[in-house]
Amino acid sequence: MPKTITEQNLRLLIDTLVKEGTRVVGPRAAGTMTLYEPLATGEELHLGELPRRSAKEAFFPLCETILTYEKDKEGVKVSDIDPARFPETVLIGARPCDVAAAPVLDAVFSWDFKDEFFLERRRKTTIIGLACTKADDACFCTAVGLSPSDTKGSDLFLTPLKDGGYRCDVVTEKGEALLSAHAGLFADGTGEPLPLAEPTLGKLDLEKIRNWLDSHFEDPLWEEIAQRCAGCGACAFLCPACHCFDIVDEGGEQKGARRKSWDACGFGKFTGHASGHNPRDVQPQRYRNRIMHKFKYYHDKFGQRLCTGCGRCIRACPVGIDIAAVLEEINNK
Amino acid sequence: MTNSAQTIDPALYAAVTDAVRAEARKVLESGAVAAVVGWQAGRRAGTAMPTIVTDPAKAADLIFSPACVNNLALYLTKAKKEVRGKGKIAIVAKGCDLKALVGLMGENQLKREELHIIGVVCAGVQGAAADRSLPLSEATIAGKCRECTVHTPENTDVTVGTLTELPHFTPTESAELARLEAMTPAERWSFWKEHFSRCIRCYACRQVCPFCYCEQCLCDRNRPQAVETTPRPAGNMAWHIVRAMHLAGRCAGCAECERACPMDIPLNLLNRKMARELKELYGHEAGFKPKEKGPLAEYREDDDQSFIK
């Protein structure tokens, strides 16, 4: 039986979850922008615009400690961080282009090495996705095989209705469990949905693009596009699918911590070797890796692509590099 | 024509565009330069991006519009060796971009005779959150342009465009600086602490800065680590202090760092504050004449030493 929930009850759901001790993460107004942040109350939910950074940080935080060390008379004591202590979380109001990246990332984080930091958070998170009714000229989810109503990765899925409130579709058992635990906040019915967002970029032939990439590791295109690249991490840090990280030890001789934080293949030192040699020594080679990883390597290995068309890298690039334009250009070759 | 009083006429940019194309074509065809660094239109309406043109036929891709925000001096630094390696370069520069070129000359990073500077008369560029479909106005113009004194660049090889009367814009940057200076040190500390806590260490600010050309940034070092590289309060604060100090007296005020910052941290406000300090302490200002040594790279006996207690 299809369900609906009013705007008020959606906020009440957040209040209830918070009271029960669940961590609720959702779009929240943060100064000049919206960010996915822990919500203290339902009132804080701010669904008006796409958050500046993606929802990946619900599973893959900007920075986290993975162990700490301390030296005493007996020697060095190393303490692991126990992922079991991560809280049960509900990610609410996340856009399809953010949510769809979560199952894509599962592949790499559970491949040869099981990254318990990521996987434990994933296991403990229930995702309430939200259909998208507003696209801008950087959005292109429909061009990479998704859509503003794609439920990929969601456990429950909300669709905004014309008369206010949302239709709520159950996508997984996890979603079903959350819904039935709070059944009183939902009503039976469907309602008339608001029109969905309409990204303007036409469909891309991703298979064709992959084939082109396969045979054009060396191509003048890379320099043409990427000699302007400034080599910052804005694109990768904002991207829902980029997942490279660095591990550093910080602290002193007596005590300190080993930390994991976001990294970016655009950084000059990303592939720097201890010898001083750098296999990707100019920016076009780094940008090529960005495209290759997203549209070829990851697909070769895991059958999925590292781009959901959210457009964040396009909006954020300080030198105007537009990944959709790059894909379009390859598509038209 | 009440409208023209409030918005900037797009025809101004169209005329500059034509002239830039003609000049670029000329210098490329004659072989006077190997490449022209300028801007070209982006896929999305009302956007632009830096471009490096070597083929005279491609000179027609060049544009000048309110979307031409980038300071192209970045592409002439040693961070962009591939570009410099091409030979003598022509660069399209707004008045505010010129200060960076001059600064780089002062630091022996560039030689005037190796450059062909195509100055563009500039009425302003758009602010970061501007609606790109509108002409420039009080609502859409960038902060730095509201207080611009260099609409017509000087000491170029050629300057294209003619300035018409511009609307009056309310200054915002100097108002913010005054607000900052009116704060107590404790208030200022918490103001910056709050802003820096949002930094994600993407280094967009560093990477677009024409003066951040160090081949080994201290803040990237890990053996030993000088500044914590993880985006946490301590490392963020250290990174921003290093950045502010290292750019003091060098920053050309183009505000590219602030524009590039995805977390909207008001970096140019800090730059401006530092510039003011340097002016007060050493009478130094980033200007249009190359100076060999900035105040923080030079010792003079008459330097203020009152801070030594």
Ligand code: SF4
């Ligand atoms: S590559 Fe760009 S458009 Fe694609 S998912 Fe990442 S940020 Fe979004």
Ligand code: SF4
């Ligand atoms: S500061 Fe002046 S020269 Fe620079 S972009 Fe603004 S109006 Fe143009």
Ligand code: SF4
């Ligand atoms: S651009 Fe902004 S977020 Fe990125 S490192 Fe600089 S201040 Fe931090």
